[in-house]
Amino acid sequence: xxxxxxxxxxxxxxxxxxxxxxxxxxxxxxxxxxxxxxxxxxxxxxxxxxxxxxxxxxxxxxxxxxxxxxxxxxxxxxxxxxxxxxxxxxxxxxxxxxxxxxxxxxxxx
Amino acid sequence: xxxxxxxxxxxxxxxxxxxxxxxxxxxxxxxxxxxxxxxxxxxxxxxxxxxxxxxxxxxxxxxxxxxxxxxxxxxxxxxxxxxxxxxxxxxxxxxxxxxxxxxxxxxxxxxxxxxxxxxxxxxxxxxxxxxxxxxxxxxxxxxxxxxxxxxxxxxxxxxxxxxxxxxxxxxxxxxxxxxxxxxxxxxxxxxxxxxxxxxxxxxxxxxxxxxxxxxxxxxxxxxxxxxxxxxxxxxxxxxxxxxxxxxxxxxxxxxxxxxxxxxxxxxxxxxxxxxxxxxxxxxxxxxxxxxxxxxxxxxxxxxxxxxxxxxxxxxxxxxxxxxxxxxxxxxxxxxxxxxxxxxxxxxxxxxxxxxxxxxxxxxxxxxxxxxxxxxxxxxxxxxxxxxxxxxxxxxxxxxxxxxxxxxxxxxxxxxxxxxxxxxxxxxxxxxxxxxxxxxxxxxxxxxxxxxxxxxxxxxxxxxxxxxxxxxxxxxxxxxxxxxxxxxxxxxxxxxxxxxxxxxxxxxxxxxxxxxxxxxxxxxxxxxxxxxxxxx
Numbered sequence: 184x185x186x187x188x189x190x191x192x193x194x195x196x197x198x199x200x201x202x203x204x205x206x207x208x209x210x211x212x213x214x215x216x217x218x219x220x221x222x223x224x225x226x227x228x229x230x231x232x233x234x235x236x237x238x239x240x241x242x243x244x245x246x247x248x249x250x251x252x253x254x255x256x257x258x259x260x261x262x263x264x265x266x267x268x269x270x271x272x273x274x275x276x277x278x279x280x281x282x283x284x285x286x287x288x289x290x291x292x
Numbered sequence: 293x294x295x296x297x298x299x300x301x302x303x304x305x306x307x308x309x310x311x312x313x314x315x316x317x318x319x320x321x322x323x324x325x326x327x328x329x330x331x332x333x334x335x336x337x338x339x340x341x342x343x344x345x346x347x348x349x350x351x352x353x354x355x356x357x358x359x360x361x362x363x364x365x366x367x368x369x370x371x372x373x374x375x376x377x378x379x380x381x382x383x384x385x386x387x388x389x390x391x392x393x394x395x396x397x398x399x400x401x402x403x404x405x406x407x408x409x410x411x412x413x414x415x416x417x418x419x420x421x422x423x424x425x426x427x428x429x430x431x432x433x434x435x436x437x438x439x440x441x442x443x444x445x446x447x448x449x450x451x452x453x454x455x456x457x458x459x460x461x462x463x464x465x466x467x468x469x470x471x472x473x474x475x476x477x478x479x480x481x482x483x484x485x486x487x488x489x490x491x492x493x494x495x496x497x498x499x500x501x502x503x504x505x506x507x508x509x510x511x512x513x514x515x516x517x518x519x520x521x522x523x524x525x526x527x528x529x530x531x532x533x534x535x536x537x538x539x540x541x542x543x544x545x546x547x548x549x550x551x552x553x554x555x556x557x558x559x560x561x562x563x564x565x566x567x568x569x570x571x572x573x574x575x576x577x578x579x580x581x582x583x584x585x586x587x588x589x590x591x592x593x594x595x596x597x598x599x600x601x602x603x604x605x606x607x608x609x610x611x612x613x614x615x616x617x618x619x620x621x622x623x624x625x626x627x628x629x630x631x632x633x634x635x636x637x638x639x640x641x642x643x644x645x646x647x648x649x650x651x652x653x654x655x656x657x658x659x660x661x662x663x664x665x666x667x668x669x670x671x672x673x674x675x676x677x678x679x680x681x682x683x684x685x686x687x688x689x690x691x692x693x694x695x696x697x698x699x700x701x702x703x704x705x706x707x708x709x710x711x712x713x714x715x716x717x718x719x720x721x722x723x724x725x726x727x728x729x730x731x732x733x734x735x736x737x738x739x740x741x742x743x744x745x746x747x748x749x750x751x752x753x754x755x756x757x758x759x760x761x762x763x764x765x766x767x768x769x770x771x772x773x774x775x776x777x778x779x780x781x782x783x784x785x786x787x788x789x790x791x792x793x794x795x796x797x798x799x800x801x802x803x804x805x806x807x808x809x810x811x812x813x814x815x816x817x818x819x820x821x822x823x824x825x826x827x
Contacts, residue, residue, distance in 0.1 A: 264468060
């Protein structure tokens with residue numbers, strides 16, 4: 184199977200974690216007021232996931248194209264999140280966990 | 293301009309965006325379609341759909357050219373590849389006019405069924421090339437003027453990107469923010485989201501768009517360094533090999549080309565792509581068989597493929613490994629230009645670029661709609677003046693009108709009779725007549741009902757494309773799926789997706805009441821059943 188779904192879902196999960204590192208979105212998605220420490224944890228997690236996504240892009244494409252596509256995949260992964268946040272904020276986090284898992288399963292099917 | 297930097301940048305962004313926005317929307321939408329230029333051209337030539345590449349293709353092409361144009365100056369066989377299953381045969385007749393052009397003039401060209409060797413006669417159509425060309429040189433305007441106009445628009449786009457970033461107050465805080473159902477606010481959020489999230493793409497596509505025309509835009513360096521101007525520069529940077537100026541005496545060539553093709557494929561470990569022959573059937577004939585290569589995004593746009601060169605008798609003369617060591621600046625230029633054109637993109641990557649193009653178009657479109665929405669809101673219920681109505685109408689023609697015209701172009705491709713004189717021009721005329729009709733309609737009805745009517749037309753025409761295809765060809769959506777032909781099936785599916793999108797927009801617009809200040813409660817009540825949260 185192709186690694187594209189994994190790359191896309193990692194990007195989405197990373198951006199969701201970064202949104203969780205912002206007070207306003209954290210409350211909307213998880214319904215709880217976060218403390219500073221949790222926000223920091225999500226910020227680190229978010230960037231870590233994006234780095235992982237970049238590794239995926241470098242695996243999928245040659246270096247120069249892979250670096251370019253990293254930026255592009257952030258775009259494509261971010262748009263669904265932007266539209267989920269106002270309409271279905273509670274769905275954003277389960278998807279961020281579920282989609283990468285599904286994509287991993289997809290790799291071996 | 294008064295006020296701070298941000299105000300002046302907002303002013304610049306608003307007006308540079310508005311004045312060239314209509315052109316930019318058209319450039320973005322046709323440019324997005326151009327990522328599938330070959331696939332669109334293929335869809336628009338149903339006579340080619342039955343062709344399937346086979347082992348025998350090179351031999352069939354060789355025999356066909358030998359019978360059709362034995363005494364040409366040059367032959368060119370483009371073997372089937374993953375974006376086109378037909379073999380393309382080109383030859384250059386040995387006429388005085390061709391000799392004058394140094395053999396670079398366009399010669400004859402036919403498509404051959406790659407399985408049967410039959411010469412196919414597709415309906416005359418400009419196919420995806422029309423949309424691709426429109427993207428950077430419009431139509432019916434002198435080419436150089438059009439290119440300058442497009443470059444000015446592109447330059448303004450670059451200005452709009454920079455001024456937009458400066459104007460944006462909370463670029464990181466609002467990174468994920470979209471607040472629907474709030475009129476102007478929502479359009480601003482949507483414009484920000486599509487602009488900021490895709491900022492790397494917007495910058496790349498704009499800057500590389502200018503780079504492609506750098507020779508036209510900034511010729512001074514080349515003119516100063518080379519007496520013959522850019523031609524000299526290009527001959528130095530991209531040296532081309534000149535064929536012998538005259539043909540020798542008649543001499544037989546190899547009967548079978550397949551052994552030479554096999555040799556080239558074995559040498560480079562890549563499938564053969566192209567067989568070029570200069571002075572076929574003469575004693576100075578040269579047969580060059582080039583293969584694919586490992587795609588590298590920093591390679592030059594064309595050429596540079598590994599190739600074997602044989603004489604007419606099939607004796608190996610030269611092995612071209614096809615490697616270049618371009619300098620760093622050339623590689624960066626290559627990278628940007630290749631990204632712009634999505635060269636070397638496999639099908640999945642091509643789809644991603646198509647989606648980036650859709651996001652770019654959405655960014656331009658939401659910007660245009662924001663302009664009108666903001667000024668409509670400022671009216672507080674008063675009747676809009678002439679200027680606002682004009683901009684609203686032009687927006688409609690630029691957005692829904694262009695999309696409707698594209699559907700008209702595809703439908704015309706299926707419905708115009710195959711033997712119509714100047715058929716390919718008629719397809720283009722249908723495109724522009726449809727567009728003109730939407731423009732007139734938009735100027736007469738520049739309001740919500742007008743938008744609804746255009747969205748309805750848009751949805752119906754795009755829905756009609758696969759239906760007309762079903763009625764007029766054998767390679768419609770169902771057979772394309774049965775044949776597992778991705779490109780053909782995707783074309784019809786994308787039509788359905790566009791029709792569905794327009795239908796959804798129409799449905800939302802029909803349910804929309806203009807937002808007035810006291811209407812908060814009503815809005816909240818309406819938001820609930822849709823599961824919106826007022827945040």
